[in-house]
Amino acid sequence: MSDADKVDYDVIVIGGGGAGMAAAIQAADAGARVALLEAANKLGGATALAGGLFYASGTAAQHELGILDTPEAMYQDILALNGDSVPHTLVRRFCDDAPNVMRWLMELGVEFPPERLSAPSARFVPRAHEPVGFGAKIAEQLDLAVSKRPIDVARMSRVDTLLTDAQGAIIGVRVGDDEIFARSVVLACGGFGASEEFVARLLPKARRVGDWVWNVGCSTNRGDGLRMAESVGAPLVGENSALLLQTPNFQRDLEVIGPDWALMVNSLGKRFVREDGAYYEISEGIEAQPDSKAFFIFDRPLFETAKPHPRVLEAVKLGIATVSWVTRVLQEQLEKGRVIESPTIAGLAQKIGVDVASLTATLARYNELAAIGVDADFEKSPASLKPVATPAFYAVEVRPAALIVTGSGMPIDVEARVLNASGAALPGLYAAGETVGNLYGRHYVSSGYAIASSITFGCIAGRSAAAYARAQAAA
Ligand SMILES: Cc1cc2nc3c(=O)[nH]c(=O)nc-3n(C[C@H](O)[C@H](O)[C@H](O)COP(=O)(O)OP(=O)(O)OC[C@H]3O[C@@H](n4cnc5c(N)ncnc54)[C@H](O)[C@@H]3O)c2cc1C
Incomplete structure (x- = not known):
């Protein structure tokens, strides 16, 4: 039996924060057999530590407050701020999908009351939707949704290696001595705030403040996603994005x-x-x-x-x-x-x-x-x-x-496929959240952008990985 024939799961999701839980749920809802592997002893990651603000436009909360806003207006605002430093197609996908993903979170039990909608200052359209219970509530409701589905969750399971076949397609992961095989893998391992090595390598601006730098984020986010993506041929992009x-x-x-x-x-x-x-x-x-x-x-x-x-x-x-x-x-x-x-x-x-x-x-x-x-x-x-x-x-x-958010990592396309240095998709590999390197652009867009883009592309990655696995199974 070749490695490619050994399949334990359709989709393995690495990392159980906002992006990873969203990916696992969406993949399971698309009919995939899913495993969710998490390094910590609980799900949640930085998402559970966050304010939880979610950046979106054309939402019910905005409508209730009489705020006229659309995904198109949000798209134009992001391009005006970040120009070509972020792929326009990704921005478009994010702006179009974010209000739907916010509605989905509401269906899962997260409340975004209109009175908590805000903008960083009066110059901006209010698009930062603050949930009751902050990021912890988003994480809790996603965790609950994971538990209601046939998703195999393994906590205290730090994935260290991606397994590939002879053609370079991703066929599984290694956790210590264990190999687990799958048709597709989603990297949702968060950022690299807890890795001095990646901070030194990818954030020259942090060097300028020397030992003042401290990691506010999740201590288990050590840039593993970046290391693994790089090991299979993805470049790391978005230097200084943090x-x-x-x-x-x-x-x-x-x-x-x-x-x-x-x-x-x-x-x-x-x-x-x-x-x-x-x-x-x-x-x-x-x-x-x-x-x-x-x-x-x-x-x-x-x-x-x-x-x-x-x-x-x-x-x-x-x-x-x-x-x-x-x-x-x-x-x-x-x-x-x-x-x-x-x-x-x-x-x-x-x-x-x-x-x-x-x-x-x-x-x-x-x-x-x-x-x-x-x-x-x-x-x-x-x-x-x-x-x-x-x-x-x-x-x-x-x-x-x-250091609260890092945004350097591997590039993805609108289907959350991880791209190699020539811009081609690496077969079977998807990514979402802070582990991605081409979502943030030159300037941080606004309060709520990190959570919204993480969960939105988490959903996309889960669906894409499930569809790929289905196609592989049928081939
Ligand atoms: C204090 C704080 C407040 C914030 N407030 C906001 C806010 O209000 N709005 C906003 O938009 N953003 C906010 N952010 C940023 C936002 O929380 C993150 O950008 C977002 O939650 C990232 O989601 P993620 O799924 O990519 O990562 P995480 O939620 O961090 O999930 C990554 C998970 O991967 C796991 N993991 C890592 N490596 C491995 C491995 N090798 N194997 C298995 N598992 C692994 C980690 O343990 C973690 O659980 C805040 C961040 C912090 C720290």
Whole structure:
């Protein structure tokens, strides 16, 4: 009997996070015999740790709120942001499928109430649908749906190798000493945040912040999908595609919405971004600075009234965020010398190594804008535009360092087939989620993009893998 004749399953899915569970369910619903192999002792992955925001347009929640939006408008917005850095066909497929996948999640028991729909700021159409119970609820309902189907689930099963036949087609996987054979395999092993080796290799921008970088995501996501895809001829694409969120110098902080009430400057003492912008815009703004660092600057009244954004408090309750920007923590860090204090702006500039004249001029301009309540320079909203004028003055260094999403990996096509270096599909191999490298593009699209694209392409991968297995069986 040749290897190709040994078939334990139609579809093996590697990784039981959002993408993998969606793939397994869809493949099983298409009639495939499915195994779902998960490295951890439970299903969920980073999906279960997430806020769970789901980016989609033309949804019932938008309709209820009278928001006129369509997949076409979302497609155009993504292309306007990312141009040719992401294949247009993939963007089109994502935009068209995402509202259906969100409806499917709702059928599985996830609620996306209209009142939780949001946009990172008023400049964007609200498309980030926050589920009741956050990402944990999405993971729980997917897990439940898996358990209701004849899917063989093996936890504590880290797949290390893809098996191929003499022609290079994928015919199964190896877990330690065990070989399991299947007609097709879906890679849904998440990103590589827990792999120092891949971070060093694929994220040169992370090197610029050195040992500040820390992995917020799932500790079992070590880039195995990337390694396995590469071993069978897939290139790794999307270098530097990752979300590194701003982190203060005093704690490993996941306060996605930072102190929008403060002023942010670079090492030259100049503003470069609206401080109440979307978290990923702020991170990208800091990354674009020559030394990849910035300072939040504020005065005594702002120090004394410092409090986190209400949405951060919700995340804190859930244990997925830490609070840094509150008076109590700032006072503690002042005593430890991490919050820098000076009675004058000139003194503060000297202490943080910023040009005195430049910081003084920036402060003067900012206070002028605050006085009229209009940020003509960066369009910060009037509510967050507070004067920084009453001594003492404070500075906190921040860097883009909290690694929350990685988006470098193997390329896929619209059917979630993994492509080789010539752009041809590798027979029998599919992928979805953070393990994929051509979904994110130059800029992170918006809150909710990671979960929505992971689960949407997870569904596509499951159906495609099942169809391929069916065709193979019939051949
Ligand atoms: C704190 C936090 C908040 C976030 N909030 C949001 C949000 O609100 N909205 C949003 O869009 N995105 C958010 N994200 C990102 C989003 O959660 C992920 O991009 C998405 O869930 C990835 O799904 P996935 O299925 O690709 O990976 P995961 O859900 O991480 O699943 C991968 C699974 O593969 C398993 N695995 C890894 N290697 C192997 C192997 N060799 N063999 C077997 N199993 C393996 C892992 O154990 C894991 O269970 C957040 C991320 C974090 C960490």
